Amino acid sequence: MDTIKSQQVTFKVFRFNEETDYLPYYNTYVMDVTHEEVVLDILNRIKWDHDGSLSYRRSCRHGICGVCSIKVNGKGILACKSRLFDLIDVFGSELVIEPLSTKRAIKDLIIDKKDFWDKHAAVKPFLVSDIVEHPASEHLVSPHDAEKLLEADYCIQCGACHYSCPALAINEEFIGPAAFAAAYRFSADVRDEASVERLHVVNEEAQGVWDCVKCMECAEVCPKEVNPIEKITKLHNMIFEAGVAKNNVATRHAVGFAHSIEKHGLLDEGELVRYSEGNIGVLKHVPVALKMFAKGKIVLPWNMPKADKLDEIKKLIKSSSTVKF
Amino acid sequence: MEKLRYALFTGCTAKESTPEQMMSTLAVANKLGIELVELTEASCCGASHLQDYDDFLSLVLNARNIAYAEKHGLTMVTICNTCQLNTAMTKHRLDHNAELKAKVNAKLAEVGLEYKGTSLITHFLYAIIDDFGLDKIKEMVVKPLSQFNIAPFYGCHNIRPSELQNETHKSHESAYAPTSLDDLIIACGGVNVDYEEKNKCCGFHAELQAPRTAAILTGNAVAGAMDANADWMVTPCPLCHLKLDTQTHHASVAIGREVSLPVLHMQQMVGLALGCTPDELGLKHHVTKVDFV
Numbered sequence: 001m002d003t004i005k006s007q008q009v010t011f012k013v014f015r016f017n018e019e020t021d022y023l024p025y026y027n028t029y030v031m032d033v034t035h036e037e038v039v040l041d042i043l044n045r046i047k048w049d050h051d052g053s054l055s056y057r058r059s060c061r062h063g064i065c066g067v068c069s070i071k072v073n074g075k076g077i078l079a080c081k082s083r084l085f086d087l088i089d090v091f092g093s094e095l096v097i098e099p100l101s102t103k104r105a106i107k108d109l110i111i112d113k114k115d116f117w118d119k120h121a122a123v124k125p126f127l128v129s130d131i132v133e134h135p136a137s138e139h140l141v142s143p144h145d146a147e148k149l150l151e152a153d154y155c156i157q158c159g160a161c162h163y164s165c166p167a168l169a170i171n172e173e174f175i176g177p178a179a180f181a182a183a184y185r186f187s188a189d190v191r192d193e194a195s196v197e198r199l200h201v202v203n204e205e206a207q208g209v210w211d212c213v214k215c216m217e218c219a220e221v222c223p224k225e226v227n228p229i230e231k232i233t234k235l236h237n238m239i240f241e242a243g244v245a246k247n248n249v250a251t252r253h254a255v256g257f258a259h260s261i262e263k264h265g266l267l268d269e270g271e272l273v274r275y276s277e278g279n280i281g282v283l284k285h286v287p288v289a290l291k292m293f294a295k296g297k298i299v300l301p302w303n304m305p306k307a308d309k310l311d312e313i314k315k316l317i318k319s320s321s322t323v324k325f
Numbered sequence: 326m327e328k329l330r331y332a333l334f335t336g337c338t339a340k341e342s343t344p345e346q347m348m349s350t351l352a353v354a355n356k357l358g359i360e361l362v363e364l365t366e367a368s369c370c371g372a373s374h375l376q377d378y379d380d381f382l383s384l385v386l387n388a389r390n391i392a393y394a395e396k397h398g399l400t401m402v403t404i405c406n407t408c409q410l411n412t413a414m415t416k417h418r419l420d421h422n423a424e425l426k427a428k429v430n431a432k433l434a435e436v437g438l439e440y441k442g443t444s445l446i447t448h449f450l451y452a453i454i455d456d457f458g459l460d461k462i463k464e465m466v467v468k469p470l471s472q473f474n475i476a477p478f479y480g481c482h483n484i485r486p487s488e489l490q491n492e493t494h495k496s497h498e499s500a501y502a503p504t505s506l507d508d509l510i511i512a513c514g515g516v517n518v519d520y521e522e523k524n525k526c527c528g529f530h531a532e533l534q535a536p537r538t539a540a541i542l543t544g545n546a547v548a549g550a551m552d553a554n555a556d557w558m559v560t561p562c563p564l565c566h567l568k569l570d571t572q573t574h575h576a577s578v579a580i581g582r583e584v585s586l587p588v589l590h591m592q593q594m595v596g597l598a599l600g601c602t603p604d605e606l607g608l609k610h611h612v613t614k615v616d617f618v
Contacts, residue, residue: 266340
């Protein structure tokens with residue numbers, strides 16, 4: 001029979017009551033934890049044995065409702081799913097328990113998720129289709145078409161990716177990875193009729209997919225392996241494929257890679273900036289470009305290196321390209 | 326130990342805006358006795374932007390690059406985090422999707438190539454840690470960096486998504502508490518400093534589209550290292566390097582605080598510890614002056 005392993009852990013728990021506190025503070029608890037316990041067990045033990053005023057959300061306890069999402073040492077987790085010993089393996093025996101967003105804390109680990117739900121609603125996270133009330137047969141979706149949804153269906157709206165997204169932390173207009181995954185989920189559904197409408201929403205500058213910093217944090221943090229950045233990339237693709245891409249710095253930046261690779265095999269970095277920004281917009285980069293030039297970091301056009309077997313690359317670009325802009 | 330040999334995928338910046346990255350990679354490989362066979366036929370990996378425009382084309386081009394490494398029968402080694410991610414992601418997708426692999430190979434066949442999936446892909450950071458060994462590097466240090474507090478900056482695409490990266494190289498490190506670069510700093514005799522931003526995003530990939538977001542991320546990273554009393558920063562990613570080294574003016578304006586630190590490529594740090602000269606390591610190519618050597 002396995003023996004129950006236990007370890008002493010120091011928990012620093014974020015505390016804040018917006019009705020009574022000016023500033024947040026942390027309470028420290030030192031407890032022995034056992035290897036079968038998850039973070040929610042510890043929150044319960046703190047509340048039941050130490051301080052009944054500790055507030056947090058909990059519901060299903062099976063990793064499917066998403067309400068108990070919090071951060072431990074900066075990592076977004078589902079409290080009911082994350083084993084203490086797994087976290088100790090990564091972070092050691094001092095664990096800092098915080099809400100998903102400290103600036104949105106209402107009471108202790110409970111946050112106001114209004115911004116999350118507003119953005120979710122903005123992408124029409126539902127199937128838009130004229131339904132025949134009494135159809136003669138079922139509306140079947142083939143396995144091949146169902147596969148196009150990838151894992152987007154698995155999202156439980158826990159908010160872990162949303163409140164871990166560095167772009168969203170800076171730019172509050174940015175829609176964020178969870179809502180993008182929802183936008184993809186329904187736009188990729190063959191029964192949906194609002195795909196183009198949704199693509200226009202996620203195509204807008206400042207709020208849309210072009211402002212993603214591509215840090216992969218949303219893929220890393222997601223407790224359900226939804227891989228939101230994969231869906232963001234798919235939305236980029238769909239914007240081009242549907243012909244709704246606008247001619248702006250973001251789209252030209254993506255398209256510029258294809259032009260450059262076709263010409264040199266490699267990326268012409270200077271030309272990419274000019275192509276993306278336009279002849280006027282590129283001027284704002286001149287001060288940095290001059291500093292780089294002085295340090296031998298700018299390759300002049302006539303010295304631009306080329307990949308060997310460039311003809312091979314050109315041939316593949318010609319035969320493999322799937323979209324035009 | 327058998328001589329280590331890799332197929333070197335330089336990426337684009339090492340040939341253009343970070344010549345010092347290429348110089349220091351070759352200098353360190355030479356010191357460690359590692360043979361690098363440059364994949365001169367390789368194309369740009371698309372840097373995660375071509376993928377937004379034409380996913381299939383990016384798969385074909387990346388598969389072609391790997392096919393050349395396979396022709397040499399070597400593990401591909403990258404020196405750019407984003408090249409690492411895009412190449413590793415291509416390998417993962419083709420190795421797990423026979424239909425997609427067949428479609429890509431049908432294109433490669435037009436130029437007489439085939440992607441088989443036989444070559445591993447790793448970053449030079451992990452090649453020297455996993456294959457060469459930290460202990461051996463430590464033994465070879467002739468100029469320990471003991472007087473320096475060094476801030477590691479990991480760069481997103483080497484550590485996330487960890488599942489993919491751990492599939493391609495042997496270092497199984499956490500995206501939330503990475504250790505490889507810290508361990509390398511210590512092996513070089515330096516003092517590694519801890520700070521919150523060390524595994525965060527530098528903002529490089531949104532620099533043109535979302536300049537304010539990108540500048541704040543850059544500023545936060547350098548400010549975090551400065552507040553941790555770092556003398557300089559070190560990164561395995563030339564794109565992070567470009568952002569942290571050349572964009573400090575915009576970053577300072579964006580966060581309302583003057584921020585600036587020398588930022589060395591991982592290879593330059595190792596090279597200094599192994600006794601390479603500043604010229605060999607291309608330290609004169611930095612915009613933020615490296616004034617401690």
